[in-house]
Amino acid sequence: MIGCGAIASQYLATIPSLPSIRLQAVADLDHRRAVAVAESTENIRAMTVDELLADPDIDTVLNLTIPAAHAEVAAQAIAAGKHVYGEKPLAADTASARHVLDLAQHAGVRVGCAPDTVLGTGIQTARKAVDDGLIGRPISAVATMVTPGHERWHPNPDFYYVPGGGPLLDMGPYYVTALVTLLGPVSSVIGAASHTRAHRIIGSGPRIGESVPVSVDTHVTGVLVHDSGALSTLIMSFDAVNTRASNIEVHGEAASLTVPDPNYFDGDVSIYTLAGSDGGWSTLPASAGYLGAGRGYGLADMALTPAGEQHRANGQLAYHVLDVMESLLRSAAEGVSVPVQSTAERPKAVPLTSLSSLAVP
Template sequence: MGEPLNVGIIGCGAIAAQYLNTFPSLGSIRLQAVADLDPRRAAAVADSSENVRALSVDELLADPEIDTVLNLTIPAAHAEVAAQAIAAGKHVYGEKPLAAETTSARHVLELAENAGVRVGCAPDTVLGTGIQTARKAVDDGLIGRPVAAVATMVTPGHERWHPNPDFYYVPGGGPLLDMGPYYVTALVTLLGPVTSVIGSASHLREHRTIGTGPRAGKSVPVSVDTHVTGVLVHESGALSTLIMSFDAVQTRASNIELHGEEATLTVPDPNYFDGDVSICTLAGRDNGWDALPASAGYIGAGRGYGLADMALTPAGEQHRANGQLAYHVLDVMESLLRSAAEGTSVPVQSTAQRPKAVPLTSLSRLAVP
């Protein structure tokens, strides 16, 4: 875009701290203001940051100094806040998912196209050295033709640590829409877009008990499935098995295992930016696994690198953590839930370009050229 992005944050909950930790090291990002429905939370963030103003949401949207809104609201509010920001002529980068459902997400993309502004969306963890090193191994032919992947995320539930876990158990939440974006985005980055899915889903409990904070002991109703599993059919022909659960205890499986004709890769947790990539080749199968050195991705990345990548991407080019990719990932997840409800294979109507690879790069202090 040619200039640093002047950013205003809407939503000052727990995730905001991770972005605030990253921004001082990014020359392409200039945080101007923050807003929250709770003015005290916005004031606390502003007081902890240099030259950052606490505003109301309306004031932030009307502020001519802010050209980009970082939307860190709860999933149910993502589409509404994004639409308001676009109406104010601002670019939008949001936390995942892009919206609670595809109809609203598609509306956001249409508004942005008509307004000539950009839409970006987390997760940007796939831009770090972990997933990108695995992608380079695939692109370099180290595993031969990709055959399949298995992606596993199990946890007993976020109510054990989160003081206000309600939104994890209403539409827009659940293990698939909460954690699935990390895994599905990683699978699309590694293997390309998805054409159809088949899934099953269940939930064990009608209520969850908050385990920490001032509401500890209170009950939260559950209105979404909390264990979802299925198969994603990629355009390339590869098949990915996905397991997302808030009902299980733990797993010893690799977060993502990627199988090819010539080798298998273990891929690190896509909830993080780095991590070890290991390979076991057909020729060296008896010798076990070898670690691959970090060979691609943004070094030392943190939350907000997708926004920085958007700032550094010239006009007319597609930034990596883009809205169309986020829409496709949401469409895949929504299709998986629909397949589980209908008991049949469901085609995925959307597609997305596999984002361009990230060479081994440091963005620290890198300003917009």
């Protein structure tokens, strides 16, 4: 694992339970962070980045660095002959992401990327409802993420407000990946964006009260046109205070679904059918997805996928999601509809499964 920041604790809580993963070493530019993780975790070594990449016993790198470093660290891992699974986004821009995928293809190694939350029972149960025809032909979706800003709780929020950050590139991967999982790839986008504050004030930690400059749009909205013809409306904000809207709604000719927060693995899926509208909303039982999932299940899924098959949280899907988001920002800047140049296959559905019950290949 390279990068021992805030997100690392969530992976460290899950990895010991994954049958296909054994964490051997951690590294961080601040070596004290790596030492702290190693000292609090059994059988883990603290190493420098160069030492970790050179270790022949390590076959995969979990890249938990800041977004601006994702592509560079991934390229270094690939050059060392290692598979790489990274936090989202795949890179700060599509050019860097394309370079990572090209390097991996040439080296014959796998690239995986968060979010893997779409592999849990929440999004997968909703997907199964769509695939089983419970809503009829899908027409549209609405995805909403509203928060007044991560600086209120994060002690080092600087990277949220520079290129590679912002509400779209930070939280958008969860929502766009969920929309692609539910409705398929996106062919074009229409966007608009705003930038309301030039500085943010850190609200917690040793830097409390410090001002952080903002150089990205902090409220982004738009429409994604899926290949299927379905239209998804996206609202991503670090400016607004709160919302009572569902995180994701999917509407079809026969029914509507409310879909749980794609930042989490589980949650209730509710359906309101045209035929049975007098009965109101009803909750669907969990019928698909990895049970009890947590951060790192995408990495485990990658390790369990046989050679020659595509793992679910794969690099091409992450590239398409990044392309969608980058196209949306370009549309907002230019005031025109922008075609999305890439595409991706919907990953294989996840049957209702306990990952711990799967055999290691």
